[in-house]
Amino acid sequence: MTIHDRQIAVLKLYKYLSVATVTGGVHEDDDVDARLHGIGKGVSTSEIFSCFYPKHLEAAEKLYKVLYEAKSFDDFIHLAEQARTIVNPSLFAFATEVALLHRPDCKGLSVPNIQEVFSDKFIPAATLIRAFIEASVKTPGDESDVVVDVKEHGTILDPEHKLAYYREDVEVNAHHWHWHIVYPSTWDAKYFGKSKDRKGELFYYMHQQMCARYDCERLSNGLQRMVPFHNFDEELEGYAPHLTHIGSGRYYSSRPDHMTLHDLSEVDVLDMIRWRERIMQAINLRHVIDEHNKEIPLDEEHGVDILGALIESSHDSVNKEFYGSLHNWGHIMMSNIHDPDGRFQETPGVMTDTATSLRDPIFYRFHRFIDNVFQEYKVSLPEYTREQLNFPDVEVVGARVHSDIDNVIHTYMVMDELELSHCMNFGTAASVKARYHRLDHDAYSYSISVQNNGSTIKHGTVRIFLAPVHDELGNDLSLDEQRYLFIEMDKFKTELRPGKNTIIRGSFDSSITLSRQNTFAKLEHGSDIDENLTEYCSCGWPSHLLVPRGNEKGMDFDLFVMVTDWEKDKVESAHDDPLCTDAVSYCGVIDDKYPDKKAMGFPFDRYISSDREKFLSPNMRLTKIIIKHDE
Known part of the structure; x- marks a missing residue:
């Protein structure tokens, strides 16, 4: 099998993935490989998968380990073909990419852009519906492209609307999805036999840079620098994503203005407050306490890496029970703020999903809050000599x-297009695209x-x-x-x-x-x-x-x-x-x-x-x- 043949086999795993569990034809009671028994349990195929939610992470970890342990490339494809018809589509995409990323026999192979696989995470529902309508009225034999413009769905009544071009940029959200696959919080260096160097520090730095870039955009648009999230009782600004979720036929929920965080069934707001205080105390004392009650110094070389693992929290956290999961549970709390106890069976908001969370203004305020915790540690270090x-x-x-002119860089808005026809079947052989504006520069x-x-x-x-x-x-x-x-x-x-x-x-x-x-x-x-x-x-x-x-x-x-x-x-x-x-x-x-x-x-x-x-x-x-x- 040539490398191109193997690439085509990988591509087939991602074609129409959103509806694979409906159209795949393999079900749990059928002849599924024994290694896949129990895989994906507890995460329904219609849920919005979240790599911040412990239950979802655990299910994804089980799947990517099965795929990673496949005996050969053919065996990997065999397992993946069956798994895609029985597990949550986004969970499948996450786990398969983690396995493919690290299997030696997958060198040279790539997963297609996540924005083409799950276009519903990037393109508003109204645009997708319009694309279906226009594709359905094409006359037989007409193979010309269907191109539908993405319409603005906010107004100047919301100051944050000025930043929509940045927050809702297709590729910046795809970057965030991909980064969390390259650095999954469940990464176990002992299992894989290789570590991800300075993973905790990269978690800190990549998100710190996102906040810095967002503030640069705010100042560019005449807005003040963002006010960090800092009080667990504060009222949050609203956000409406206008995104559908094809896997369930539902949507990413909106958040009305003035809502506050509430306890979830698995974690309380007080837990978040305690975790923050314990981390701040560790910074002030310049050491953390591991699960064996041993003091681990937060020195200049390793301190921020230790804190990054602690705050996320990742598999490398020295004491997950004591320091908790400030970052991950923060995402989940904010995405379920409108229905914290699940009484209305509402879907979560975009903060639950790494492919959509950057769309929400609270993402940046929350990560500035997280970054300020890191900065407490950074300012405790001596100045550079x-x-x-x-x-x-x-x-x-x-x-x-x-x-064109020295020391002057021009920026401008340009049109770009996203292919939709690999995410869903529009009933035509023609290309179906969404056209949108994005920022660019000379x-x-x-x-x-x-x-x-x-x-x-x-x-x-x-x-x-x-x-x-x-x-x-x-x-x-x-x-x-x-x-x-x-x-x-x-x-x-x-x-x-x-x-x-x-x-x-x-x-x-x-x-x-x-x-x-x-x-x-x-x-x-x-x-x-x-x-x-x-x-x-x-x-x-x-x-x-x-x-x-x-x-x-x-x-x-x-x-x-x-x-x-x-x-x-x-x-x-x-x-x-x-x-x-x-x-x-x-x-x-x-x-x-x-x-x-x-x-x-x-x-x-x-x-x-x-x-x-x-x-x-x-x-x-x-x-x-x-x-x-x-x-």
Whole structure:
């Protein structure tokens, strides 16, 4: 079987997956492989699957272990073909992708974009219904595409409506789904025989960057920075997702304004308060207590990683019973706020699902609350010293952005399309697409001038960040205020010869962004298949959202460039040529160490007491640039 044949076999698992349990033809009482007996029990096929909910996670873990242990690729497909007809579709998609990601015989294979598999998680119900109507009236033989526009479903009465283009972006929500598959909270390093390096810290950093990016978008739209969720009794703003759920024929529920959290059958609001206080106490004492009552220090090297596992909480939590699951249960509580005891049998809201939760404004406020817990730990660490920040003999003498106009980046809205015909059968052989607006930006490059005053070649790590200059009132932000807003734009290794060096780096080379899109069409064609790649390579931030929106007048940003000593940053790799190093900042490297010894977000992950002049060492450079949005 060729690699393309195997890719086609994987694609068939995901075609019309939403209705697989209805149309598959295999049922629990039929001749199902014994290894699948009991798999998926407790999670009905019509439920909205959540990888935040312990019961759902447990069921998904059982399935991905069965699939991971399959004797061969053919056996893997055999088990998966049967499992897709008896278990919850989203649970199946989650578990199958985790198994495929780590099976050695699945190298080079990819799962199609989750937005094509479950279009109902990304496209409003009204648009899907309109697509059905237009497809149904096509005349026989008409194979022209059916293209339906996604209509706005909010108004300016809701200030958050200005940010809908960002929160409801198809690819940013797909990124969140994929990240939680690459880093499932149930990951057991002992079972798989390999660990996910700095997994807890990646949980912290990826979500911290999401919050920073969201605040940059808010300031771009004339809104104030978000007010963190901070009080478990506070009234929450409302949100209406307008999404259907094909698997059940129901919907993702709305949340009216002014609702507050209530106890669930499995967890109380007081549990959440206790968990937060215990974690804060651990930060203040600089140690956590493991399940054997042993003190584990929260040191500079491992502290944030330990806290990340604790707060999520993941399998690596040192004491899940005592510190609980602040993050996961927070998602579940907020998604069930409208029917906490289930008396009305309402479906949960979008906060329950990693593919939809970023659509809700409360996601960002809740994660700013989570990030503030991490920041309590970060500010307890000593400030970086001049020695830790400096790179002797290396001076960044200039940094510019090259675009149509130097140091000006233009953003704008463009039209994009999502193929719907792989999610549901529209009764036509023609392509059926949803057309929507999304943010994009000009291609640009960095030109960085670096002086090596030494007599030998040096190797450096170039770190590029971006942050707004002014707050919502137009006042200059201090450097310590900016550090919560600095978004990482790129990070890469460079060689510095004695004398002057000019480094050119294109925006499309960013270590943040996704390098490829695995559409059904591309995977079916097979032209993009590379047996040296893995499904892991689909992790990364959407390239069109690399740059914040800016505003129509032109918004001032600080471009920060720093070059550090690569000899001190480098990590010994288990592989000569690690896979998928194009989006390592948020996603790491599969089966290998995170390729940077520095703390994620360095040098903005710790408190900065000094002003700009005192903080900046010769190997740093701040340059004012403008981001202008063209309507």
